[in-house]
Amino acid sequence: MSVTVVTRVEPDTVRPGFVRDTVTIFLREFQLVLRDPFSLIFSLLQPLVFLGLFAPLLAGSLSSDALGGESPLTWFLPGVVVMIALFGTGSTGANLLYELMTGSYERVLATPVSRPAILVGRALKELAPLVVQAVIITLAALPFGVRFSPAGVVVGLAILGVFGVGLGALSYALGLASRNREWLFWGVQQTLIFPLLILSGMMLPLESGPGWMQAAATVNPLTYVVNAERAAFTGALADPAILHGAIAATLTCAVGLVVGVRAVLRSAG
């Protein structure tokens, strides 16, 4: 039997495409952030809490030799920015768990929206507050005599953004896999996120740690991102660490999107 496949699209329909769809999905999620400014305010306070409570301890317990000769704040603050991005995008899938239980996820899937856009739009929503947080950190550090390079901060955020989209997509895939099993999402997420965090030298330098930790750090993409942020924030844009961080971020992003889009397609079949 032959069936003519009609490919004509209804006249008033414009095929939206990836970028437009990403913006639409991002705006849908971001509306919630704007409407609930308290969560935004608290998320802005978070870096300041670390700045005020953690950095002094670090300064007291570590010599500046361990930090590669930098002042503790200069060393520590880029790590805080990465940490915020890590927790933010790592929870991308958590917001999905709820939509999976109602029909809201299914409704979006039934539209012609680009599948990668669903992932990227949601990850970008988790990243958006980061821009403001980074600015606050940069300004708050000024009274302590720490100067960050604005151009460097922009480069650092770009690398972090690429990394965050990848991580967000992975978190999204985890959310889909945890359908109807919320504990699974949080269990896996927490089990992975802390080792990743500690083994990247984000909060404490690994130079004083045992050899196996240092070895583990070399295969942790986050290590390269953290190092790149430290270089970028000080304006050392020619530092090879930046290139390595950019590569690690791009790879994470590529893997995340492939895994994430597969998960979305599999969830629909």
Place this chain on the structure above:
Amino acid sequence: MILTEDLRRTFRRRGAVVEAVRGISLRVERGELVAVLGPNGAGKSTLLRMLTTLLRPTAGTAQVAGVDVVADPAGVRQRIGYVGQGNAGGHHHRVLDELVTQGALYGRTRAAARRRAGELMEALELRGLERRTVASLSGGQRRRMDVAIGLVHRPGLLFLDEPTTGMDPQARANLWEHITRLRREMDTTVVLTTHYLDEADAMAERIVVVDHGEVIADAGSAALRARHAEDRIVLEVDEPATVKDLVDGATVVGFRVELRLADGARVLPGLLARLERAGVTVHAAHLHEASLDDVFLALTGRSLREEGAAA
């Protein structure tokens, strides 16, 4: 508009195998309104979710709006609207925002999406709820919003999975009016599932009864009733035994005489006249016309009404 051939879907969950849809072949023409009826777990939603590309068929083929659901799911999504069994809006999102977002997902400009959202808020009597969050709506309001979301892009083919569940009679009537208008003005094809038999009876020209993943009947309501169910006449009399002898096929139940037959409404007046001539006093005469539920009972051995009540 829809053409499926031996469509199947099997779920495997922890060793258990559920054959949710077991070989459905269906043809729906442009402009038809088809109601899919069946008890809980019959496979109605699974069927709809395959036709809307949300589930991949295990076997068989389906062409929806001229496009194969497996080969070109994106093409299918362009051409259809879907109101699922669950609620479409995100819990913390606002009603109007969600309608506008839906328009944007179908490529409408913000301005056009906003205009359309306003029309639908009006049409589905959601006015005044624009800035409310979905979580704060009543069940029926939420259902009306779901339908509005499904209609945003004026689809030529609309799938509705239990659209009226949870709506009050007025909201149901209003939704039906809207669907009737869509069909008249835009020749929209509608495939819906429902547990309300009276609704299927009144609105659909065609009823597809599904049970255990298979189509067990497919016809108009009148034809289904004529084929699968009988009317029942019950007479209350003093001497049932006498009446039983006078009327072919009658049975006695206490002081009542029961008669099963087709077209009871036409037979009843003549029957009463005949009994009067024979000197029998009839205290009361009840006519129970065959309902879709009787059809269902005859076809499946179960009553849909009880299932609906239990659900």
